[in-house]
Amino acid sequence: MARLYRFAVSSAIFWQSLASASPEPCLNGLCQFTRNKLASRTVASELGPQLSANCNVYGPDDTEFGSCTARYDPFFTPKIQMVVQPATEEDVPKIVEYANTNGIPFLAMARRHGMTSTLSEFDGMQIDMSLLDKIEIQPDGKSVVLGGGVFAKNIMEKLWNAGYVTASGSTSCVGLLGPALGGGRGRLEGYYGVVSDSFLKLNVVLANGTAITVSDTEHPDLFWAMKGAGHNFGVVTSLEMKIYPRGVDTWYYKTYIWTQDKLEAVFEASNNFHNDGNHAGHHLKEMAFNMGSYTIIPDISETEGVIFWSFVYRGSKEEAQPYLDAFDAIEAVSTEDGNVPYPEIPGVSGTGMNSALCDYGLNHVHYPAGLKVWNVTTQRQIYDLYNEKIAEYPEFQRTTVNMEDYSHEGVNAIDPDTSAYPWRDRGLLSFIAVTYDPNPSLDEAAIAWAKETRDLWNAGAPDLLPSTYVNYAHGDESTESMYGYEPWRLEKLRGLKAQYDPDNLFSYYNPIIPNLNPRSTHEENFQGRNIGAKSRGRGQ
Incomplete structure (x- = not known):
């Protein structure tokens, strides 16, 4: 040291x-x-x-x-x-x-x-x-000042113990700002919007080393950009964001494990639950988040994936039950439920500090898709492909195909033009994570499977332009799919880029303008994946 x-x-x-x-x-x-x-x-x-x-x-x-x-x-x-x-x-x-x-x-x-x-x-x-980890609740009880290195678990626990919550990502071990600068999906978005919708001000160091504050009143155009495309513009050293009364003392959760023969029934029930993509008229704000996955559970089968699904409700079991009746009617291998304080919800729903999502060191080859409704036929095709690939490559047995369904009322309530986050109409977020011990001989197969799965989701929604949640991006998607197809969005972002980072120094995280900097290119790090040139040419 x-x-x-x-x-x-x-x-x-x-x-x-x-x-x-x-x-x-x-x-x-x-x-x-x-x-x-x-x-x-x-x-x-x-x-x-x-x-x-x-x-x-x-x-x-x-x-x-x-x-x-x-x-x-x-x-x-x-x-x-x-x-x-x-x-x-x-x-x-x-x-x-x-x-x-x-x-x-x-x-x-x-x-x-x-x-x-x-x-x-x-x-x-x-x-x-990581040393910039302050969490300071302000005297008026309406906001918190956070250091640029804080992460979800610490924020959730400290605020909860003081009687508050704020918007954050769904996984305990992930930093706050990484997801938030790309919008930030989370369990409280049905109430408060995506994470960046709770920003009040950001302290930002620009590419030339200048430190500035951005907010609705200071550099408001840059503030707009930081809420959805912020990785392209600066280093956030601290921020102030809204906090809210924590509400009920415990949240209800219920998890199900179903075998594959129940797949069609599960997705039909899910579509009925959110009214085929129209969330209006449903009590979904309280049913904050439900998430499913195709996964191998060896105690059930080492060759055939099961369907794992988790629901979390901000309230009691009795209040949640009417929304779960349709799922209870589908015979499950097992279920588990209970009421716990909000900071414990990640741990009981598969996204806590001890979950696989927080294990470092495994390859996770991702491709995402944003949807409005589950195409049941497509979900069957993706499941069958999952079993086929697990049989062909046993090394991929830790792979999960993930389906996230967020309460969306708070997201839809905010004018989409007020931030750079472009996908307020996509309540369903799906992605595959082909997971395995690092092994270059498997990389090509992992990428091909992940891409084929993404392509099936998109083909199953022919009325939607492909969308990419920037924090789940593989990196070779189009700039429009990450930052929006409306021409004014990229025009505005590129104009701000020319103003605040004209030399494109912030160009390493799904950049608005591809990185063409030869000094930072090291092709050997791609381990023969033939991706480097494609990535740098993206969006042109």
């Missing part, structure tokens, strides 16, 4: 010589100069005196480097040369300025759950935001 204060250099002679040796800033990504291979000790000695005492710099030889760079999904891995951990918000602009001056690409991360292929185009400095 290179603790920065250990390397603070006070000699005026040293700093004079360093200043004379420093190159001109490399802001356009096309200059030849880079110090990207600097040793962490060198970075600490040069950068350290400018930063607060508790910052850290780690290089590949430091024992902490592995834990700071370990990823939930190593299939598409950014190449990290060094890790810098800011200890205060004021450190971040200085880190960005240092990276720019030395021609070093930078990428801010908190929990390292990003799964898109475009991350593989990165080669440079990771800004690890």
Whole structure:
């Protein structure tokens, strides 16, 4: 470890010589100069005196480097040369300025759950935001100030214990901002909209190192962009967002496991539940979220997937029961139910800290599709394909095909033109995660299966243009499918990009403008997948 204060250099002679040796800033990504291979000790000695005492710099030889760079999904891995951990918000602009001056690409991360292929185009400095973890409920009880490195579990627990909730993603271990900058789907969206709809203001460091505040009254156009396309514009060091009274003391949950012969009945009941895509007239705000998957449960069968489904209701069993009667009528292998406080809901519904969704180190090859109604015929085709591929590739036995159905009242209540998040009309979010131990010989088959599944979903909804929830994107989807087909949306985003990041330094997470920066391309990281060139050409 290179603790920065250990390397603070006070000699005026040293700093004079360093200043004379420093190159001109490399802001356009096309200059030849880079110090990207600097040793962490060198970075600490040069950068350290400018930063607060508790910052850290780690290089590949430091024992902490592995834990700071370990990823939930190593299939598409950014190449990290060094890790810098800011200890205060004021450190971040200085880190960005240092990276720019030395021609070093930078990428801010908190929990390292990003799964898109475009991350593989990165080669440079990771800004690890995990030390920026403050959670400060404001005196008026209407908002909370959060550090840029906070994650869902800590927020849910602290707010709940104080009598509040706020919008966050559905998985406990994932950071707040990663999903939120792409809109952010979650269990409370039926009440409060997607996560970014609860933003009040963001403190953002721009590509040139300038720190600004964005809100409805300060840089409002950028605030609009940060709510759905925020990964393209800056590093969020902290934010203020709305909080709400927590309401009932416990939420009701019920999980079902069905065999495949019940598939048609399950999806017909689900379509009836949300009235074939029209949520009006149903008590769905309280039935906050239901999620299903095709999965292998070895105790039931090692060769044939089962249908796992979970419902969560903000209230009592008695209140929820009328909405579950149709599902109770479908004979299940097993069911489980109960009432628990809201922060425990992820754990009992398959998205908690101890769930497979929070295990690091396995490949998860994703492709998503946004829908309005389940096509029952398509769901059967996808299930049959699942069993076929598990039989052909036993190594893929941990794969899940996932179907998420969110309460949508709060999302629909917000004017879609007020944020960059484009998919308020898609209440159903589906994705496949082909899951296996890293093995390059299986990669081509994993991608082909995932893509075929996505294509079946889209073919089963011929009246819809394909949509991609940006946080679930594989990375080779069209820009329009991620950020919207309405021409004005991309025109506005590209205009803001030219204003706030003209050199496209924020171009590694499903970018609005493809990354054409040769210094950050490392084709060897694609392990022969033949994806790199396609990713960089996306959207053109």
